[in-house]
Structure formats: C-alpha cells, structure tokens
Amino acid sequence: MTIATRLAARDDTRLPARLARSRRAVAAGTGLRTEDFDAWLAGRAKAHRFTVERVPLEKIEGWSFAPDGGNLGHHSGRFFSVEGLHVVIDGHEWQQPIIVQPEVGILGILAKEFDGVLHFLMQAKMEPGNPHLLQLSPTVQATHSNYTGVHRGAHVRYLEYFTRAAHGRVLADVLQSEHGSWFLCKSNRNMIIETFDDVPPDDDFRWLTLGQIGELMRRDNVVNMDARSVLACAPTAPAEASAVRSDTEMLSWFTNERARHGVRSKRIPLTGVRDWVRTDDHIQHVDQRYFRVTGVSVEAGNREVTSWMQPLFEPVGLGLCAFLVRHFGGVPHLLVHARAEAGLLDTVELGPTVQCTPDNYVHLPVGDWPPFLEFVRRAGVDRIRYSAVHSDEGGRFLNAESRYLLVEADEADAGTEPPPGYAWVTPGQLNSLARHGHYLNMQARTLLAVVGLLNGLL
Amino acid sequence: MTIATRLAARDDTRLPARLARSRRAVAAGTGLRTEDFDAWLAGRAKAHRFTVERVPLEKIEGWSFAPDGGNLGHHSGRFFSVEGLHVVIDGHEWQQPIIVQPEVGILGILAKEFDGVLHFLMQAKMEPGNPHLLQLSPTVQATHSNYTGVHRGAHVRYLEYFTRAAHGRVLADVLQSEHGSWFLCKSNRNMIIETFDDVPPDDDFRWLTLGQIGELMRRDNVVNMDARSVLACAPTAPAEASAVRSDTEMLSWFTNERARHGVRSKRIPLTGVRDWVRTDDHIQHVDQRYFRVTGVSVEAGNREVTSWMQPLFEPVGLGLCAFLVRHFGGVPHLLVHARAEAGLLDTVELGPTVQCTPDNYVHLPVGDWPPFLEFVRRAGVDRIRYSAVHSDEGGRFLNAESRYLLVEADEADAGTEPPPGYAWVTPGQLNSLARHGHYLNMQARTLLAVVGLLNGLL
Numbered sequence: 001m002t003i004a005t006r007l008a009a010r011d012d013t014r015l016p017a018r019l020a021r022s023r024r025a026v027a028a029g030t031g032l033r034t035e036d037f038d039a040w041l042a043g044r045a046k047a048h049r050f051t052v053e054r055v056p057l058e059k060i061e062g063w064s065f066a067p068d069g070g071n072l073g074h075h076s077g078r079f080f081s082v083e084g085l086h087v088v089i090d091g092h093e094w095q096q097p098i099i100v101q102p103e104v105g106i107l108g109i110l111a112k113e114f115d116g117v118l119h120f121l122m123q124a125k126m127e128p129g130n131p132h133l134l135q136l137s138p139t140v141q142a143t144h145s146n147y148t149g150v151h152r153g154a155h156v157r158y159l160e161y162f163t164r165a166a167h168g169r170v171l172a173d174v175l176q177s178e179h180g181s182w183f184l185c186k187s188n189r190n191m192i193i194e195t196f197d198d199v200p201p202d203d204d205f206r207w208l209t210l211g212q213i214g215e216l217m218r219r220d221n222v223v224n225m226d227a228r229s230v231l232a233c234a235p236t237a238p239a240e241a242s243a244v245r246s247d248t249e250m251l252s253w254f255t256n257e258r259a260r261h262g263v264r265s266k267r268i269p270l271t272g273v274r275d276w277v278r279t280d281d282h283i284q285h286v287d288q289r290y291f292r293v294t295g296v297s298v299e300a301g302n303r304e305v306t307s308w309m310q311p312l313f314e315p316v317g318l319g320l321c322a323f324l325v326r327h328f329g330g331v332p333h334l335l336v337h338a339r340a341e342a343g344l345l346d347t348v349e350l351g352p353t354v355q356c357t358p359d360n361y362v363h364l365p366v367g368d369w370p371p372f373l374e375f376v377r378r379a380g381v382d383r384i385r386y387s388a389v390h391s392d393e394g395g396r397f398l399n400a401e402s403r404y405l406l407v408e409a410d411e412a413d414a415g416t417e418p419p420p421g422y423a424w425v426t427p428g429q430l431n432s433l434a435r436h437g438h439y440l441n442m443q444a445r446t447l448l449a450v451v452g453l454l455n456g457l458l
Numbered sequence: 459m460t461i462a463t464r465l466a467a468r469d470d471t472r473l474p475a476r477l478a479r480s481r482r483a484v485a486a487g488t489g490l491r492t493e494d495f496d497a498w499l500a501g502r503a504k505a506h507r508f509t510v511e512r513v514p515l516e517k518i519e520g521w522s523f524a525p526d527g528g529n530l531g532h533h534s535g536r537f538f539s540v541e542g543l544h545v546v547i548d549g550h551e552w553q554q555p556i557i558v559q560p561e562v563g564i565l566g567i568l569a570k571e572f573d574g575v576l577h578f579l580m581q582a583k584m585e586p587g588n589p590h591l592l593q594l595s596p597t598v599q600a601t602h603s604n605y606t607g608v609h610r611g612a613h614v615r616y617l618e619y620f621t622r623a624a625h626g627r628v629l630a631d632v633l634q635s636e637h638g639s640w641f642l643c644k645s646n647r648n649m650i651i652e653t654f655d656d657v658p659p660d661d662d663f664r665w666l667t668l669g670q671i672g673e674l675m676r677r678d679n680v681v682n683m684d685a686r687s688v689l690a691c692a693p694t695a696p697a698e699a700s701a702v703r704s705d706t707e708m709l710s711w712f713t714n715e716r717a718r719h720g721v722r723s724k725r726i727p728l729t730g731v732r733d734w735v736r737t738d739d740h741i742q743h744v745d746q747r748y749f750r751v752t753g754v755s756v757e758a759g760n761r762e763v764t765s766w767m768q769p770l771f772e773p774v775g776l777g778l779c780a781f782l783v784r785h786f787g788g789v790p791h792l793l794v795h796a797r798a799e800a801g802l803l804d805t806v807e808l809g810p811t812v813q814c815t816p817d818n819y820v821h822l823p824v825g826d827w828p829p830f831l832e833f834v835r836r837a838g839v840d841r842i843r844y845s846a847v848h849s850d851e852g853g854r855f856l857n858a859e860s861r862y863l864l865v866e867a868d869e870a871d872a873g874t875e876p877p878p879g880y881a882w883v884t885p886g887q888l889n890s891l892a893r894h895g896h897y898l899n900m901q902a903r904t905l906l907a908v909v910g911l912l913n914g915l916l
Contacts, residue, residue, distance in 0.1 A: 007700035007702060008702070008707065175716055189717050191710075247468045248630070251632065255633055258562075329465045428468075429468065438896060
C-alpha cells in the first residue's frame with residue numbers, strides 16, 4: 001500500500017525575503033507606531049506596581065544555604081541554585097560561584113503576517129534585575145518551573161503556541177547556551193513560531209516589525225536579552241555567496257578551536273570556594289572583582305506571582321562586547337573569537353572580538369589587555385557603526401550592563417590573517433551557525449541580532 | 459588601505475558530484491582492483507606478526523586499580539581510565555563502568571584525485587579488539603597521546619596533513635561523539651583532507667575510491683568503525699529538494715527531543731559501582747549482561763609500539779542496528795530515533811530505528827521489546843536492502859560486533875506519523891546534520907556511510 005504523502009520543501013526559501021520586508025518596516029507596524037512606543041511602555045509601567053528592594057542574602061524568604069556545603073537553593077529544590085565551581089581552562093585555574101539550573105526554558109516569539117508583513121508579538125515584561133525594570137521581551141519567557149506550575153503562579157500567556165506541535169509554522173527552534181561564565185551548562189529553547197490564528201494582543205503585548213524592534217535596539221536597555229537571543233536565530237542576514245573562508249573551512253577552523261582547548265569544570269560546595277567570601281549581604285570576591293551574589297525582594301502587578309524574593313548575580317563594572325567589522329571584496333565580515341568559558345557545555349563558543357569588563361584591565365599595561373581592547377577603546381566615532389548598552393537577563397542578573405559595539409577596522413587594525421582563536425566570518429555564516437546550538441554565545445547573538453535587524457548598518 | 463582579498467565560494471558545490479563519481483568507481487581505483495583487495499589484506503596480515511592474548515585484569519602491565527576508589531588507569535595517567543558512572547535517564551537509574559578519555563583524537567582520511575576520480579588513502583591497521591585483527595582504517599587514527607608522543611612510539615604516518623593548516627583542502631572536519639553507552643563525553647575529530655601533493659602510499663596503505671570502499675562495506679568486519687564514521691561526514695547523499703519535514707521542522711523536532719529528556723550522569727569510584735563485580739579476570743555485571751571489562755596482551759609488527767597490554771570492553775551478545783526505510787513521494791527516508799545515552803555530552807543524538815542487543819530482550823514478552831525490534835527480526839529477505847556485521851573500534855572494544863541492516867517498511871509496519879522519539883528524515887538531511895557535532899551517534903553514522911557509499915541501495 002502506497003500512501004500519498006505531501007512532501008515539504010527542505011528549505012524555506014521565502015523566509016529571508018519575508019524577514020527583509022519586515023526589517024524595512026521601521027516607522028510603523030500594525031499595532032503601534034515606533035514613535036509611540038515610549039508612551040506605550042511608560043503606560044505599561046504605570047499600569048503595574050513594581051518595586052525591587054535589596055535584601056541581605058541571609059533574609060531572602062524561601063531560600064537558604066544548605067547545611068552541608070552551603071549551596072544556596074530554594075526550599076522546593078526547584079528554580080536554580082548557587083553552587084561552587086572549580087575551573088581549569090588551558091592550565092589556568094580558579095574557583096567561583098555558579099548558577100546551576102539543569103532544565104530547559106522556553107524563549108518564544110510568536111510571529112504573524114499583517115498586510116503582507118511579518119510582525120512579532122513582543123511583551124513589556126518586568127524583571128527585577130533590569131536597569132529600567134520593564135523591557136521588551138519575547139512573547140513567552142518560561143522556565144521549566146513556570147510551565148510545569150512549580151511556583152503556583154498564573155498561566156503563562158500564549159505558552160500553548162510553543163508547547164503544542166502543529167500549532168503554527170516553525171521559523172526557528174534551537175537550544176542556545178546562556179552565559180558560560182555565570183551558568184553551568186544552561187541552555188534555553190529559542191523559538192519563533194508563525195501563527196495563522198487571530199491573536200489579539202493583551203495589554204502588555206504588541207505586534208512589532210523587525211524594523212521597529214531594530215530601531216528600539218538602537219536605544220539603551222529597551223530590548224531584553226532573551227528577545228535578542230531569539231531574534232538572532234532567524235535568518236535575517238543576507239546569505240552571501242562568498243566569504244574569506246568557505247563554510248567548510250570555517251567549520252574546520254571552529255573544530256580545531258574546540259579541539260585545542262581544554263576546559264575542566266567540577267562542581268564544589270559553595271562554602272569552599274577559594275577567594276570568595278560570604279558577608280551578611282553578599283557573596284563576593286575578596287578583591288571585589290567579577291560579580292557578587294546579592295538578594296532582592298520584588299513586588300509586581302503583572303507577573304504570574306505578585307511578590308517574591310530571590311538571589312541575583314550583580315556584575316562589577318560595565319561590560320564591553322564589540323565586533324570588529326571589515327569588508328573583503330565588498331562583503332562585510334565580523335571578527336569572531338572562539339572563547340573557552342567555564343560553564344559552556346562544549347569547551348568553546350564564538351563570541352565577539354572583544355568581550356570583557358575593561359575595569360579589570362585598565363590598571364594593567366596595555367600589553368596585558370585582551371586583544372583588540374585597546375583598539376576598540378580608542379576608536380573614533382567615525383569608526384563606530386553601532387553603540388548601545390544592553391543588559392543581561394533580569395531574572396538572574398542585577399544591572400548587568402554591557403556596551404555593545406560594531407567597530408569598523410582596516411588591515412592595520414586587524415589583519416586579514418587574525419591571531420589564533422580569531423576568524424573573519426560573514427553575518428550570513430553566523431546565521432547559518434545560529435540554526436544549531438553550541439556555536440554562538442549569548443553576546444555574539446546580541447550583536448548578530450543587531451546586524452540582522454538594523455537596516456544599512458554594515 | 460584596501461587589500462584585495464580573494465574570497466572563497468561559501469559552498470563547495472562541486473564536491474557532491476565529485477563524490478558521486480568516486481562512488482561509481484566500484485571495480486577498480488588507481489592502486490588496487492577491488493577483486494585484489496583480499497589478497498592485499500592477507501598479504502599485509504602475513505607481513506606483520508600480530509598476536510593478541512587475554513590477560514587477567516590484575517596482570518595487565520602498566521595499568522593498575524587506584525587504591526582510592528579502584529579506578530583502572532595507566533601509570534602515566536594518560537590514555538584512558540575505566541571509572542564508575544551513576545546514571546539517571548528520565549527517572550530510570552543505574553550504575554556502570556565507563557571509559558573516561560577527556561581528549562580529542564584525530565580520525566583523518568587523506569583524499570586525492572587520480573584521473574579525475576577522488577581516491578581515499580586507507581590503511582590496513584591492526585587493533586587488538588577487531589574480530590579479524592586487521593581492518594581497513596582511516597589514513598590516520600591518532601589519540602592525543604599518539605600525536606603528542608606519550609607512548610614513545612614511532613611517528614604516526616601522514617599525521618602532518620591533519621595537524622598543519624593549509625596543507626590541503628578541507629572536505630570535512632567535525633567533532634563527532636563516540637559510543638554514548640561506553641564512553642563519557644568522548645569525541646574525535648573526523649577529517650577528510652584533499653591533498654595536491656604527490657603521496658606515494660606506504661605498504662600498509664592503498665588509494666581506494668568511494669565505490670571500492672562501499673563494496674568492502676558489503677562484507678563483514680572489513681571497514682573499521684573509524685573509517686565509517688569519517689566517511690559519513692562527507693556529503694555523499696543526494697541533497698533532496700523535499701522531505702516529509704522541512705529542515706527547520708526536523709531541527710525543531712530534534713530540539714524538542716533534546717529538551718524533553720533528562721540525563722544526569724555522575725562519575726563515581728569504580729569500586730562502588732552497584733551490580734558490577736570484579737573477579738581476577740574481569741569486571742562484569744552480576745547477571746553477566748551488557749559487557750565486561752577484560753585485559754589483553756598485544757604483540758604487533760606495524761604499530762607505533764610493538765607490544766603492550768591494555769583493558770578492553772567486551773560486549774555480551776551481538777548488537778543489532780537497523781534503519782527502517784520508506785519512500786515518500788519517491789524520496790527515500792530513514793526512521794531515526796532520538797536516543798538518550800548516559801555518556802553523550804548533550805542528552806540525545808539520533809540513532810538508527812533499532813539499536814540494541816536482542817539477547818537482552820528475547821526472553822521477555824514481545825510487548826516489552828524496543829519498538830520495531832520485532833518487525834526487524836521477522837522481516838523477510840525481500841525487505842532487506844543491506845545486511846552486514848561490523849565491529850566497534852578495536853582499540854577499546856573486543857569483538858564488539860553488531861549486525862547493521864536497512865529494512866524496507868510500509869505504512870502498516872511504520873506509519874507516516876511514527877511514535878514519539880522517532881522521525882522520518884532523508885539521507886541528505888542526515889548528511890547536513892553530520893557537518894555538525896552532537897547530532898548523529900556512531901551507529902547512525904555507520905549506516906549513513908553505507909547509504910552514501912553503496913550505489914543504488916535505496
């Protein structure tokens with residue numbers, strides 16, 4: 001018996017053009033003009049009562065330090081815990097606190113065409129660690145605890161589009177890593193689902209075009225980390241026909257980078273972490289470097305639960321994440337860096353050219369700075385193709401801000417043959433890698449989203 | 459200053475046709491007619507003296523059980539160790555011995571065009587655990603210990619083609635997993651490098667076409683596991699335009715499979731492993747199931763070191779690895795199974811439809827067998843598109859044989875909508891996944907190599 005099964009085209013060849021059309025719609029979408037966005041967001045902030053107060057770690061309700069080893073965890077055993085990590089990367093050894101959350105969350109954006117233009121359902125969402133509390137977020141941002149109901153809160157809006165098969169058309173769906181320096185092997189499912197249903201947006205949600213979201217990414221601290229991560233997984237960059245390296249050569253370079261680095265991480269009790277101390281208020285490094293673990297108390301009107309306390313990681317200093325940009329044969333390329341990070345599942349992922357906290361280096365001789373940091377810091381304004389401050393996920397990180405830059409370079413600044421660990425790749429090549437996990441770190445994904453959503457940037 | 463940099467085409471569009479041409483050369487290549495292969499291999503066996511004898515684990519020279527915990531390791535601290543693993547997969551819990559070898563080896567095949575046809579430099583290589591000792595192997599099969607000289611043996615022939623950049627053209631280069639049931643997070647670099655040098659083959663090496671290697675894969679225990687793994691990474695399958703699922707839908711299905719399974723593995727001392735016992739000769743399961751750890755003494759004439767002893771894993775029973783095959787709209791599809799395995803780095807990889815040791819099930823009611831095992835066992839000869847026995851890597855496994863099958867199915871046997879955890883994908887889709895790590899397990903790669911190298915199989 002032969003069944004006539006209708007086959008699907010393997011490649012969705014129409015999608016890049018549809019995304020490009022959405023990117024060109026900068027001034028207005030179906031629901032909101034871009035110029036009215038600030039008033040809308042302010043309205044959402046006014047409609048809810050949000051307060052976040054610092055609380056000593058000892059006093060965060062529902063959380064406690066385990067008697068054996070001192071790991072900081074929730075009494076339910078769920079959400080996440082703060083534990084210790086012993087790290088050896090290429091012979092360099094240290095210990096640090098780390099967030100352990102061995103579950104896969106969903107970061108989902110719902111898409112829909114209006115008048116022939118793809119729109120994305122974005123949410124004004126409060127997270128306690130966000131610099132402005134309210135940021136533009138994916139349609140759904142659900143931890144496993146959220147969607148299995150551990151915290152006994154309200155139903156997560158629109159969640160069913162991301163958990164039920166055949167509820168729409170998948171535009172992207174990939175497990176991507178969280179920060180390798182702060183999370184132990186954490187990944188989230190980054191999804192974009194196109195719906196053909198009639199989906200009226202709730203008060204805290206609006207349908208926006210890629211062009212509108214791109215405009216908002218020009219501003220500081222508006223588009224949240226999860227939204228940037230998800231949008232980087234859509235094929236928004238042009239699929240260039242040629243590049244400095246073929247795709248196979250690029251993958252080979254990456255394979256060599258992954259093979260040549262050795263990362264050994266071992267969980268240890270939080271109490272025993274060397275060079276870190278616990279005060280009444282915080283866990284912090286003896287030199288007050290890197291980050292501290294602190295507590296907050298939250299009251300919110302539009303969250304699934306209206307009040308709670310929790311720990312947050314609070315970085316010390318403003319981060320810097322920059323891609324150097326060059327054109328070869330007219331094709332824009334970004335200089336990626338294969339970065340080994342303690343909490344990554346597989347040794348290295350590709351990060352921006354520069355990814356560091358400059359305050360950790362400015363007191364040192366320039367020769368001891370990370371490669372290209374000096375170039376980025378002294379780059380004139382005519383070299384800056386993009387500059388904005390964005391913060392990391394406000395559910396885990398407090399005021400974790402970094403300046404994101406795209407900086408035009410030339411042969412004298414960054415040669416055609418970059419140093420070991422660095423490679424020139426095109427945005428289209430990065431987009432092809434972003435279909436898969438384990439390739440692009442969170443910081444690279446933010447800048448890839450910037451490149452993909454802003455018109456005429458490179 | 460603008461530098462004129464010559465760009466490369468991102469896709470090597472000529473490669474699939476070149477591989478297809480090599481596949482069509484079945485009877486002869488530049489160096490050896492296929493019909494003369496057996497005589498050549500027999501000659502190589504005669505030219506060297508190989509003896510492998512079983513030795514009690516207690517008596518393998520250079521290896522010992524650590525006083526604390528009883529892990530079995532080499533006195534140098536290198537090569538590999540046998541340790542204990544506590545495993546929880548989706549709530550199912552057990553303990554077992556596991557091979558720990560946290561380093562990346564190189565499995566490399568050198569390619570070269572002769573008279574317009576790509577040939578691959580294959581080696582007649584002895585491994586102590588191989589059923590026939592000598593099998594057809596990649597050009598280079600080097601552990602990190604090999605190529606950094608830990609075992610003080612001879613230089614690895616042709617190694618320089620795989621360790622020096624720009625020594626040829628990369629056709630494939632990807633980190634692929636080893637067996638997830640026996641290795642803890644082990645991966646090797648699978649490489650195919652095309653050279654333009656004049657490379658006369660040594661006595662133990664011959665240039666063969668894909669068609670010749672395919673013919674040899676019809677036979678039992680001739681083409682070794684590493685060779686099959688590397689060849690699966692070349693784009694030998696046709697790039698079908700359509701499939702039951704688009705590539706994005708396939709990736710989404712895979713992402714869901716990876717997200718929905720929970721695998722927690724924790725290293726424990728070998729001494730404490732529940733349900734396993736250590737005798738003078740072996741470490742084995744109390745029911746004598748699964749595998750045992752045993753020792754061998756080796757004398758060899760063409761190895762880098764001429765004599766040594768080592769432990770090997772010896773599976774109990776003949777394995778069975780089978781893909782069900784169906785045509786949808788004229789396009790062949792294979793039924794993959796997303797398998798959670800204890801030692802995989804990231805939860806699940808795609809395996810064949812059936813991958814098990816039938817002896818572990820035949821005493822149970824058929825309802826308790828793994829899905830599709832009964833169908834495969836009762837499939838008539840008219841359904842069998844391919845059948846051969848291949849063994850696993852003889853440097854770690856002793857007589858670890860499995861029967862590999864491709865079995866034609868219809869709607870009644872295996873529906874268009876398969877059970878959860880199973881999906882119909884095309885060989886071309888599997889080939890596109892094989893460019894990346896973490897997708898295809900070793901067993902699936904063997905069958906993908908079969909599909910890619912044998913003419914007219916599906």
